[in-house]
Structures are given as C-alpha cells and as structure tokens.
Amino acid sequence: xxxxxxxxxxxxxxxxxxxxxxxxxxxxxxxxxxxxxxxxxxxxxxxxxxxxxxxxxxxxxxxxxxxxxxxxxxxxxxxxxxxxxxxxxxxxxxxxxxxxxxxxxxxxxxxxxxxxxxxxxxxxxxxxxxxxxxxxxxxxxxxxxxxxxxxxxxxxxxxxxxxxxxxxxxxxxxxxxxxxxxxxxxxxxxxxxxxxxxxxxxxxxxxxxxxxxxxxxxxxxxxxxxxxxxxxxxxxxxxxxxxxxx
Numbered sequence: 001x002x003x004x005x006x007x008x009x010x011x012x013x014x015x016x017x018x019x020x021x022x023x024x025x026x027x028x029x030x031x032x033x034x035x036x037x038x039x040x041x042x043x044x045x046x047x048x049x050x051x052x053x054x055x056x057x058x059x060x061x062x063x064x065x066x067x068x069x070x071x072x073x074x075x076x077x078x079x080x081x082x083x084x085x086x087x088x089x090x091x092x093x094x095x096x097x098x099x100x101x102x103x104x105x106x107x108x109x110x111x112x113x114x115x116x117x118x119x120x121x122x123x124x125x126x127x128x129x130x131x132x133x134x135x136x137x138x139x140x141x142x143x144x145x146x147x148x149x150x151x152x153x154x155x156x157x158x159x160x161x162x163x164x165x166x167x168x169x170x171x172x173x174x175x176x177x178x179x180x181x182x183x184x185x186x187x188x189x190x191x192x193x194x195x196x197x198x199x200x201x202x203x204x205x206x207x208x209x210x211x212x213x214x215x216x217x218x219x220x221x222x223x224x225x226x227x228x229x230x231x232x233x234x235x236x237x238x239x240x241x242x243x244x245x246x
Contacts (some may be wrong), residue, residue: 004030011083015180019209056104077126081110088142106149127169134176161229169228176235177206202237
C-alpha cells in the first residue's frame with residue numbers, strides 16, 4: 001500500500017517549480033505537476049499539461065480539465081500554487097488582455113484550484129502554499145500587473161486562512177531574487193549585473209531555488225502546524241535596505 005502524501009505543484013517546470021518537485025520527491029512525496037509546456041519533469045510521478053489562463057477564462061476547458069484532475073488526483077495533502085506570468089508594462093502600455101492573463105494565472109487560478117481541491121485537502125488535514133513574491137511589498141517600474149497580482153495573492157492567503165478556520169492551513173512564501181534561468185534571462189545573462197544584484201542583498205548573494213523548496217517542505221509538515229495565514233519573506237534581507245545617494 002502506498003502511504004505517501006500527494007503534493008500538486010503548478011508551474012512545475014520553472015526554476016522554482018522544478019526544485020519544489022525535486023525536494024518533495026526526495027522527501028517521499030508523490031509529486032503531481034502541472035505546467036503549460038508538455039515536457040514532463042523527472043521528479044513528477046504524474047505530469048498533466050495544464051493552462052491556468054484558459055482554466056479561468058474558458059468554461060468548457062475548465063470542465064474538461066476538472067474531469068482529468070478529479071480522476072488523476074483522488075487524494076491531495078498539499079497544493080502549491082507556484083505558476084506565474086510576469087508581463088512588464090508601464091501604465092501607458094498595459095494591455096487589458098495581459099492584465100487579465102496575469103490575474104488569472106497568478107491569483108484567480110490559485111483561488112479556483114483551492115476551491116476544487118478543498119474537500120480533499122480537508123480530508124487529509126493538508127494545506128495550501130502560495131508562492132508570492134517580494135513584489136507584494138516592494139516593486140519596480142513596469143511591474144504593475146505582476147506586483148498587483150502578488151499583493152492580492154498574499155491577501156488571498158490571509159483571507160483563506162480565516163475563511164477556512166481549522167479546515168485547511170494556508171500560507172504564502174515571498175521570495176526576492178532567486179537564481180533561476182528566468183532571472184538571468186531578465187539580465188540578458190550579464191554576469192556583471194548578476195554580481196551587482198548579489199551585492200545589493202545584505203546576505204551578499206541572491207537566493208537559491210532549493211531554499212524556497214525547503215521552506216515549503218517545512219511549512220507543509222505538521223511540526224509547524226501553528227503557522228497559518230502567514231506570509232514568509234525569503235529575501236536575503238533586501239527588504240530592509242534603504243539605499244542612499246553615493
């Protein structure tokens with residue numbers, strides 16, 4: 001008999017998502033991964049191609065995918081809402097379609113999946129972990145949609161923890177700069193800029209994906225079961241920095 005707990009991870013092929021899958025796989029969890037790209041992770045026992053934006057926007061797709069999810073995931077201990085899109089634009093540039101896609105993937109999707117799996121999570125005495133971002137409190141130009149969605153995701157985390165009162169724990173993790181390929185692509189793989197980014201942090205380095213995944217593992221376990229409705233920053237101290245003029 002397989003007594004392993006099941007974790008569902010969205011955005012499982014990304015830098016943080018793939019490390020989440022690896023950490024939970026190595027900790028004897030049964031890992032089910034969802035992602036937009038059909039490229040199964042070696043750390044997933046089951047992989048399902050899944051488009052969160054369509055799931056929120058297209059009723060027929062929602063019904064179709066829920067039939068699959070209900071069949072393939074009869075039990076669930078942990079839902080990690082990790083998938084996200086980051087479309088940059090200033091106020092004069094922002095397109096409503098991009099805005100809606102960002103909110104669907106980063107906010108509405110986590111809400112709808114939490115609703116879908118609520119009974120299963122309650123039955124297993126499980127929890128939900130939302131991967132938010134430092135952008136929920138500190139942001140930069142042109143991050144309008146992304147920062148708004150992550151602020152709202154932290155708000156959703158807190159609201160759900162109150163609404164579900166003892167049924168399912170809900171927490172969020174807000175990483176700052178994490179050393180993923182997506183981050184390096186954002187700097188055009190310029191090592192000099194990455195070094196500067198390291199030095200901005202009091203830790204003198206940016207984060208590692210495994211640090212986020214290890215925190216998620218700790219939050220999932222019953223030993224820290226009193227943590228509920230919390231948003232945990234993992235930011236190398238950057239949120240304490242006020243940079244002065246040289």
